[in-house]
Amino acid sequence: MADKVVLAYSGGLDTSVAIRWLKETYGLDTIALTIDVGNEKDIDAVAARARQIGAVKAITVDAREDFLKYFVWPALQANALYEGTYPLATALARPLIAKLLVDVARQEGAVAVAHGCTGKGNDQVRFDVSIMALAPDLKIIAPVREWKLTRDAEIEYAAEHGIPVAATSASPYSVDANLWGRSIEAGVLEDPWSEPPTDVWSWTASPENAPATPAEVVITFNQGVPVALDGETMDAVTLVQKLNALAGAHGVGRIDMIENRLVGIKSREVYEAPAATTLLTAHKALESLALSRDQTRVKDSLAGEYARLIYNGQWFTALHADLMAFISSSQRFVSGDVRLKLHRGQVMVVGRRSPNSLYQHALATYDRGDQFDHNAALGFIALWGLPVKTQAQTQLLTGEAGGAALNQLAGPTLPAPGSTDTPAS
Ligand code: ARG
Numbered sequence: 417m418a419d420k421v422v423l424a425y426s427g428g429l430d431t432s433v434a435i436r437w438l439k440e441t442y443g444l445d446t447i448a449l450t451i452d453v454g455n456e457k458d459i460d461a462v463a464a465r466a467r468q469i470g471a472v473k474a475i476t477v478d479a480r481e482d483f484l485k486y487f488v489w490p491a492l493q494a495n496a497l498y499e500g501t502y503p504l505a506t507a508l509a510r511p512l513i514a515k516l517l518v519d520v521a522r523q524e525g526a527v528a529v530a531h532g533c534t535g536k537g538n539d540q541v542r543f544d545v546s547i548m549a550l551a552p553d554l555k556i557i558a559p560v561r562e563w564k565l566t567r568d569a570e571i572e573y574a575a576e577h578g579i580p581v582a583a584t585s586a587s588p589y590s591v592d593a594n595l596w597g598r599s600i601e602a603g604v605l606e607d608p609w610s611e612p613p614t615d616v617w618s619w620t621a622s623p624e625n626a627p628a629t630p631a632e633v634v635i636t637f638n639q640g641v642p643v644a645l646d647g648e649t650m651d652a653v654t655l656v657q658k659l660n661a662l663a664g665a666h667g668v669g670r671i672d673m674i675e676n677r678l679v680g681i682k683s684r685e686v687y688e689a690p691a692a693t694t695l696l697t698a699h700k701a702l703e704s705l706a707l708s709r710d711q712t713r714v715k716d717s718l719a720g721e722y723a724r725l726i727y728n729g730q731w732f733t734a735l736h737a738d739l740m741a742f743i744s745s746s747q748r749f750v751s752g753d754v755r756l757k758l759h760r761g762q763v764m765v766v767g768r769r770s771p772n773s774l775y776q777h778a779l780a781t782y783d784r785g786d787q788f789d790h791n792a793a794l795g796f797i798a799l800w801g802l803p804v805k806t807q808a809q810t811q812l813l814t815g816e817a818g819g820a821a822l823n824q825l826a827g828p829t830l831p832a833p834g835s836t837d838t839p840a841s
Contacts, residue, residue, distance in 0.1 A: 417445075418439075418443055418444060418445045419444055419445070419526070419527045419528070420444060420445045420446075420472070420524055420525065420526040420527065420528075421438055421442070421444040421445070421446055421447070421526055421528040421529065421557060422446075422447045422449050422517050422520045422521045422524065422526045422528075422529045423438065423446050423447065423448050423449065423471075423529075423530040423531070423532075424449055424450075424451070424513055424517055424529075424530070424531045424532065424543075425448035425450050425462065425466050425471070426455075426457075426462070426532065427450065427457065427462035427465055427466070428532070429567075429570055429571070429574065429581055430559075430560050431448075432465070432469055432574065432579050432581075433559075433565075433570050433573055433574055433577075433579060434446075434530060434532060434559040434560070435448065435466065435469045435470050435579075436469065436470060436573075436577045436579065437563060437573075438530060438557065438559060439470065441559075441562075441563075442528075442557065444527075444528060444557075445472040446466075446470070446471045446530075447471065447472060447473040447474075447475065447520065447524055447526060448463065448466030448467075448471040448473070448474040448475070449476075449477070449516060449517060449520050450462045450463055450466070450475070450476045450477070451476075451477045451512070451513055451516055452476070452477065452478045452479060452480055453480060453483045453509045453512065454480050454483070454593070454594045454595030454596075454656070454657075455592075455593045455594055460476065462476075463476050468580075469579050473524070475520060477516055479512060479516065480653045481651070481652060481653055482512065483508070483509060483512055483594065483596075484595060484652040484653065485652060486512070487508045487509070487511065487512055488508055488595070488596050488656075489640070489641050489652075490740060490743060490744070491503075491508055491596075491722070491723075491726060492640070492641075492642075492692075492695055492696060492699055493640040493641070493743050493744065493746075493747050493750075494715075494718065494719050494723070494739075494743045495696060495699065495700055495703075495715075495716075495719045496722045496723040496726060497696065497719070497723055498675070498723045498724065498726070498727045499673070499675060499676065499723075500720075501671060501673045501675075502671065502673060502685065502687060502727075503597055503671075503687070503689045503692035503693065503696060504596070504723060504726050504727060505592075505593075505595075505596035505597030505598070505599065505687070506538075506539065506592045506594070506597075506599050507542060507726050507727050507729075508594075508596060508726060509596075510539055510542035510543055510731075511542065511546045511729075511731035511732060513531075513543070514543050514547050514550065515546070515550060517529040517531070517543075517547065518547060518550045518551045518554065521551065521554055522551075526554075527555060528555035528556065528557050529551075529554055529555075529556055529557070530556070530557040530558065530559060531543045531556075531558055532558075532559065532560050533558050533560065533561060534560050534561055535558070535560075535561035536679065537677065537679070538678045538679065538727065538728075538729070540558055540561060541679065541728070541729045542728075542729035542731075543556070543558075543729075544556050544558075544729075545729040545730070545732075546729060546731055546732055549732035549733070588602070588603035588604070589601060589602050589603050589616060590602045595653065595656045595657070595660070595691070596656070596689065596691070596692050597669075597687050597688060597689030597691075597692050598618070598619055598687065598688040598689070599685065599687050600612070600616045600685075600686040600687070600688075601683065601686070605684050605686055607684075608674055608684045612672060612686050616686055617670070617688060618688070619660060619669070619690060620664045620667055620668070620669055620670050620688045620690055621664065621665055621666065621667045622667060623667035623760040623761030623762075624667075624760070625667075626665065626666045626667035626760045626761065627665070627666065627760075630666070630757040630758060630759035630760075631662055631665075631666055631757070631758045631759070632755065632756070632757055632758075632766075633645060633646060633659075633694075633755075633756050633758065634647065634753050634755050634756075635659075635694075635695065635698045635754050635756065636649075636752070636753050637698070637699065637702050637750060637751055637752060637753075637754070638751050639747045639748055639749075639751055640699065640703075640744075640746075640747030640750040640751075641747075642655055642695055642698070642699075643655075645658055645659070656691045656695075657691075659690065659691035659694050659695065660690045660691040661690075662758065663690035663691060663693065663694045663758050663763065664688070664690040666758035666759060666760065666761070667760055667761040668690045668693055668694060668758050668761060668762070668763050669687075669688055669689045669690035669691070669692065669693040669694070670686075670687075670688060670761065671685075671686065671688070671689060671693075672684075672685075672686050672687075673685050673687075678727065678728050678729070694756065694758065694763050697756070697763045697765060698754040698756055698765070699750075699754075701754045701765040701768045702750055702751075702752050702753075702754050702768055702770060703715075703750055704768070705752065705768055705769070705770045705772075705773040705775050706749045706750045706751070706752065706770050706772050706773065706774065707746065707749070707750070707774075711746060715742075715743070715746055718739060718742065718743070722739050722743065725739065749770075749772035750770075750772075751770060751772060752768065752769050752770025752771060752772070752773070753767075753768065753769050753770075754767070754768045755767035755768065808822065
């Protein structure tokens with residue numbers, strides 16, 4: 417019997433051609449592994465297609481719940497946005513898929529795993545590095561990266577080998593989708609100046625055509641994890657699906673960015689992430705009640721680190737475990753409700769409450785009942801300002817320049833200290 421390879425199979429042209437190519441090139445029998453992370457596909461039809469093309473076995477896994485629980489929720493808790501903008505949908509699914517590839521390879525006694533990535537993107541790095549961490553002994557094959565076939569040559573190869581080409585292969589774009597978002601690349605989008613044509617969007621209404629009346633939604637979090645919409649508790653998958661539909665209908669979650677890829681190039685990326693955008697906004701709003709100023713500052717400084725780690729394929733590292741320990745500990749009081757309005761592409765926080773809120777009305781109010789000690793402010797300011805005053809006296813107001821350094825900070829039109837001139841108008 418031939419050696420076996422486990423292929424991450426999407427049902428698209430690349431991985432369909434790969435089934436035959438792996439046999440022809442490496443003499444390997446393919447076990448097709450199709451994983452549902454919310455990519456709206458008929459997964460059984462995809463598996464059937466794999467068998468029809470020649471896979472010796474086709475395995476399907478519904479990983480939607482695990483994807484949210486172990487990959488998306490930590491990223492949400494961290495407020496992870498790559499380069500402050502991309503919610504990382506594709507990047508988060510890669511380590512999960514790598515883990516399942518390795519698990520199935522072990523279970524089936526395969527000698528290799530394979531994926532359909534090109535040699536130009538981030539995903540090849542994420543897959544390969546994750547697999548290297550989990551199973552250093554497994555051979556990794558990336559047929560598309562190796563075969564250097566143009567799309568036309570691929571279609572020709574498919575025709576020669578009797579591989580049916582799915583209608584979706586006709587799309588001018590490269591699309592990847594899961595519950596956390598949809599990514600659209602290539603075609604006319606490669607010109608960073610041209611506006612994404614309407615046919616790139618499939619989850620979001622255009623903000624100008626979205627309903628004139630905003631939708632209101634209340635999201636309940638338990639320790640940084642969303643658990644209910646409008647008071648109704650639901651499972652993670654349903655919650656994200658509902659939010660994708662609702663926020664998408666109001667045009668929320670369209671992203672158009674120039675992204676710095678790990679492999680050194682800039683690329684134009686278009687995303688639709690209605691649920692992610694909404695949940696990230698809501699989560700931050702709840703943290704503003706539940707975390708102290710210093711917790712927030714330190715946590716904010718780690719959000720970018722965590723996003724980069726996810727983007728760069730470093731999921732299975734000790735650094736991740738270390739960051740995760742901080743992030744999950746930081747969430748123990750992040751419970752409560754956030755009220756949002758979704759309107760024509762915008763998500764607005766209009767209310768928040770938490771049983772662990774650090775907001776104290778008696779301290780914040782300007783009305784009667786104010787318990788803030790106004791006299792204590794005087795002592796506080798004397799000490800807070802002490803080093804400022806000391807430095808001004810000893811360095812900045814003295815010498816020849818006589819205050820010029822400070823004056824400059826206020827702009828050139830203000831009079832020097834002590835001068836009676838009026839400022840030039
Ligand atoms: N640029 C995104 C990332 O690196 C998405 C990549 C996958 N998108 C695609 N259309 N194939 O995570």
